[in-house]
Amino acid sequence: MKDTATKVSPILSVRGLSKTFAGKPVVRNLSFDLHPGQVMALVGENGAGKSTTKNMICGLLEPTDGEIQLDGETFARVDPSAHGIAAVHQELSLFQTLTVAENMSIHHLPGSPVRVDWAAADRIAREQLDFLGMGIDPQVEVATLGAGKQQIVEIGKALLQANRVLILDEPTTSLTAIEREKLFAILDRLKERGLAIIFISHFMEEIYRVCDSYVVLRDGEQVGAGKLAEASRKSLEAMMVGRSIGEARLELTDPQERLALRVEGLCSADFHNVNFTVAAGEILGIAGLMGAGRTELAEAIFGLRPATGKVVVGEEEIRAPSVAAMKRRGACYVPEDRRLNGLFLNRPVRENLSAAAIGRFVTRKLRSIGFRGEVKSAAKIVDDMNIAVPHIENAVGDLSGGNQQKVLLGRWLATRPRLIVFDEPTKGVDIGAKFDIHNTISELARDGVGVVMVSSDLPELLNTAHRIVVMRKGRLVGQFHRDEFDAARIISLAASAGKPADV
DSSP states (O other), X not given: OOOOOTTSOOSEEEEEEEEEETTEEEEEEEEEEEOTTOEEEEEOOTTXXXXXXXXXXXXXXXXXXXXXXXXTEEESSOOTTTTTEEEEOSSOOOOTTSBHHHHHTTTSOOEETTEEOHHHHHHHHHHHHHHHTOOOOTTSXXXXXXXXXXXXXXXXXXXXXXXXXEEEESTXXXXXXXXXXXXXXXXXXXXXXXXXXXXXXXXXXXXXXXXXXXXXXXXXXXXXXXXXXXXXHHHHHHHHHSSOOOOSSOOOOOOOSSEEEEEEEEEOSSOOSEEEEEETTOEEEEEEOTTSSHHHHHHHHTTSSOOEEEEEETTEEESSOOHHHHHHTTEEEEOSOHHHHTOOTTSBHHHHHHGGGHXXXXXXXXXXXXXXXXXXXXXXXXXXXXOOOSOXXXXXXXXXXXXXXXXXXXXXXXXXXXXXXXXXXXXXXXXXXXXXXXXXXXXXXHTTOEEEEEOSOHHHHHHHOSEEEEEETTEEEEEEEGGGOOHHHHHHHHHSOOOOOOO
């Protein structure tokens, strides 16, 4: 993209910024300038120091060393509301039982000190949502919105405060391809307004779509910076991970003849008459826009929500799918939100890895209960999946997002599954962890495991799936085999009306 930041004094300057926790340096000697109308990519693997840098710039943390300058004025610690800085964090900070308007105005409630002007709050929220172009009703409770629309509400709330610097931390992880393009168009308009933006993302195609410049962090150190137009994707990835990343498109083996899963006439309030099969050793991708019913379908297959119809695992029909019934037949499910629905964040990595297969390890002797083999199993999974953790007794909540996701996947590998259903398997993970997870998924398929993979990241599906089915408004509307994958056709089919598909 054209660099709009030439011959203009920077809004934000960072000089020698460093942060240490308990004597351990997390960010060391970071320096860069951010100009009006500039979008700067801050990239690196999980644990590289991106979030710590973000939190220092938006005032949540005080630097151990270095300085932050705003329009040439130096601050030891930034007051974000006083200086027009706002951040949209990876973990959303919305109040689920409040309305959209209440959430968006929470930091600056209009009216007098004794009486809130709720009509003004509604008007402000509507104006901001109209600018974002997402058609969200300000009077609905946030809890009624899907993850993607909640992300948009969070961005709208931040824009009510940010008139100088906006920091976006993985803003598109819950958005579909079309919604991402809408967000990118918004960022283009914000650039024209002169807003300076720091864009943190693991999606390289997004970085090259919206950013002018880049800063690369690895293990807390700045290992690269410059104009994005002068850096190739491969060189950027190599700087991030310290090694060359191979081609993303996986080499897949042919599926087996036997079926791992057959779904016939599956219906619920969120989808209707869904029919498809998954062969043993096949990776089936499910594409579609937000609200298409993909997550609801995945949950229904695993027995997490009620549905009518037929679910057959292997050769055995499960008349009333439940989590227990599916587990007994070798099926498992990796949810979209690992922190809310997947992991026990305060418990050790060891316990998280053994939770799904705990019956294998329980031993009873007299009046005591032991867990024979649990430590050995957890250590093997950590080694096999390249999970970066000092010790298996460390709390899983202390790990980076990518390593948390690996733990969640590793938990189910301990059950030796025959069928695995993924919902956004690489959401919020860095490029190195994504590469590892994709390889693990392909290895599962080579071992004869049937894989169902819901993903809003269409390039992920194109790179990893044998076959892609497309959902729209609760119905399957098409399918594509690997040799006929076409991103434009898939997006078009997901966004436009189509007849139910025979898959």
